[in-house]
Amino acid sequence: MVKLDKRVTWHRTDDASLNFQRWRVAVIGGTGGIGRSLSRLLASRGAHVIVVGQTFRDADTPNIEFIQADLSLMREAQRVAALLPAETLDLVIFTTGIFAAPERQATAEGIERDMAVSYLSRYAILRSIAPKLGAQRSAAARMKPRVFIMGYPGSGQIGTFDDFNAEKSYKAMSVHMNTVAGNEMLVLDAAKRYPHATFFGLNPGLIKTNIRDNFLGKHSLKSRLIETLIGWMTPNVDAYAQHIVPLLASPDIEIHSGAMFNQKGRSILPSSGLTNAHVVQFLSASEALIARATSQGVTS
Numbered sequence: 001m002v003k004l005d006k007r008v009t010w011h012r013t014d015d016a017s018l019n020f021q022r023w024r025v026a027v028i029g030g031t032g033g034i035g036r037s038l039s040r041l042l043a044s045r046g047a048h049v050i051v052v053g054q055t056f057r058d059a060d061t062p063n064i065e066f067i068q069a070d071l072s073l074m075r076e077a078q079r080v081a082a083l084l085p086a087e088t089l090d091l092v093i094f095t096t097g098i099f100a101a102p103e104r105q106a107t108a109e110g111i112e113r114d115m116a117v118s119y120l121s122r123y124a125i126l127r128s129i130a131p132k133l134g135a136q137r138s139a140a141a142r143m144k145p146r147v148f149i150m151g152y153p154g155s156g157q158i159g160t161f162d163d164f165n166a167e168k169s170y171k172a173m174s175v176h177m178n179t180v181a182g183n184e185m186l187v188l189d190a191a192k193r194y195p196h197a198t199f200f201g202l203n204p205g206l207i208k209t210n211i212r213d214n215f216l217g218k219h220s221l222k223s224r225l226i227e228t229l230i231g232w233m234t235p236n237v238d239a240y241a242q243h244i245v246p247l248l249a250s251p252d253i254e255i256h257s258g259a260m261f262n263q264k265g266r267s268i269l270p271s272s273g274l275t276n277a278h279v280v281q282f283l284s285a286s287e288a289l290i291a292r293a294t295s296q297g298v299t300s
Contacts, residue, residue: 001156002154002155002203002262002268002269003154003268003269004262004266004267004268004269005259005260005267005268005269006267007267008253008256008259008267009252009267010247010250010252010253010265011250011252012246012250012265013246013249013250014246015041015242015243015245015246018045018245018246018249019045019046020042020045020046020047020249021045021046021047022046023042023046023047023048023090023091024047024048024050024085024088024089024090024091025039025042025047025048025049025050025089025090025091025092025093026049026050026051026052026084026089026091026092026093027039027042027049027050027051027052027092027093027095028052028071028080028092028093028094028095028096028121028122028125029052029053029071029094029095029096029097030049030050030051030052030053030093030095031051031052031053031054031055031056031057031058031066032053032055033095033237034095034150034204034237034240034241035051035053035093035095035096036051036057036058036237037237037238037240037241038093038095038241038244038245039051039058039064040058040061040064040241041238041241041242041245042091042245042248043061043062043063043064044063045245046063047063047091048063048065049063049064049065050064050065050066050067050084050085051064051065051066051067052066052067052068052069052071052080052084052096053066053068053069053071053096054068054069054070056068067080067083067084071096071116071117071121072107072108072111072113072116072117072121073107073108073109073116073121074109074111074116074120074121074124074290074293074294075109075293075294076121077120077121077122077124077125078124078125078128078294080125081124081125081128081129082128084125084129086128086129086130086132086133086134086135087132087133087134087135087136087137088134088136088137089129089133089134089145090134090137090141090143090145090146091145091146091147091148091248092126092129092133092145092146092147092148093147093148093150093248094122094125094126094147094148094149094150094183095150096117096118096121096122097117097118097150097151097179098113098114098117098118099114099172099176100112100113100114100115100172100173100175100176101113101114101172102172103170104166104170104175107293109293109294109296110165110292110293110296111165111289111293112165112166112170112175114172114175114176114179115164115165115166115175115178115179115289116293118151118176118179118183119178119179119182119183119186119286120182120286120289120290122149122183122186123182123186123283123286123287123290124290126147126149126186126190130147130190130193130194130197131194133145133147133194133196133197134196134197142251143198143251143254144196144197144198144254145196145197145198146197146198146199146200146248147190147197147198147199147200148199148200148201148202148248149183149186149187149199149200149201149202150183150201150202150203150204151179151180151183151184151201151202151203152180152183152184152203153180153183153184153187153201153202153203153260153268153270153271154184154201154203154260154262154268154269154270154271155180155203155271156271156272156273157177157178157180157181157184157271158181158271158273158274158278159177159178159180159181159182159185159282160174160178161281161282161285164178164285164286164289165289181271181274181282182282182286183201184201184260184270184271184274185274185279185282185283186199186283187199187200187201187258187260188258188270188274188279189279189283191257191258192258195257197257198253198254198256198257199257199258200253200256200257200258200259200260200261201259201260201261201270202244202260202261203260203261203262203263203268204240204244204263205262205263235263240263243263243264243265244261244265246265247261247265258270
């Protein structure tokens with residue numbers, strides 16, 4: 001159960017009045033779903049946006065450039081990190097993700113696919129760019145560079161690392177909950193590790209996207225029915241983007257690095273059980289799996 005954190009508050013500004021001129025933004029997963037809506041909205045407000053993904057549909061949209069990448073591969077994540085102009089970025093948003101399939105899927109590097117796409121690719125990119133974030137921005141910049149990591153923080157998931165790559169046994173939901181826990185831990189760890197920037201978690205709740213296709217079956221009847229029901233009951237991606245964009249620029253959260261926010265932009269408490277020792281062990285297992293994947297040859 002997600003619980004509100006009343007210690008963190010911010011004042012909402014009408015998104016139509018926001019001006020992101022001179023902002024340099026990277027959206028990892030910005031070619032579809034929530035990431036695409038955020039990219040298009042930020043670009044329409046004047047930001048220069050770099051989107052990373054597989055299929056680019058906004059070539060005619062001003063202020064957006066594209067880096068094509070298959071983020072199921074750690075080598076690709078490392079390549080993307082090297083291409084991103086981290087030193088000049090004001091804002092980085094991680095939205096890329098899928099759901100684990102009913103049967104275990106492995107990438108060409110031997111990593112369970114959901115773990116690779118939804119969490120480890122983010123880990124690899126963040127650890128590479130975070131030390132350099134904003135290093136060449138103007139000294140007059142009003143805020144530290146910001147990173148928002150989208151997942152389901154505050155939902156009570158702490159993850160396990162005894163079978164981190166689901167090689168001994170496989171349950172789709174257990175694997176996906178490990179990615180949920182990992183993304184929350186990325187926020188908590190980075191907020192302590194990199195004081196020159198600020199890091200926040202976003203929990204958008206249920207929103208109609210194609211993120212569940214890998215679990216439900218792309219274009220399947222089950223997928224269409226479930227997404228239709230979700231669409232009836234929840235905001236669409238554009239409505240969510242319009243609602244959350246004021247948070248991305250709010251000066252009120254500058255002193256709250258490590259905070260998490262729900263679908264309505266209200267601050268929520270982190271999951272209990274995420275002790276320092278647990279976070280260290282989980283992230284060490286993450287690092288080891290990335291190292292294993294990138295040290296061996298890719299198979300077809």
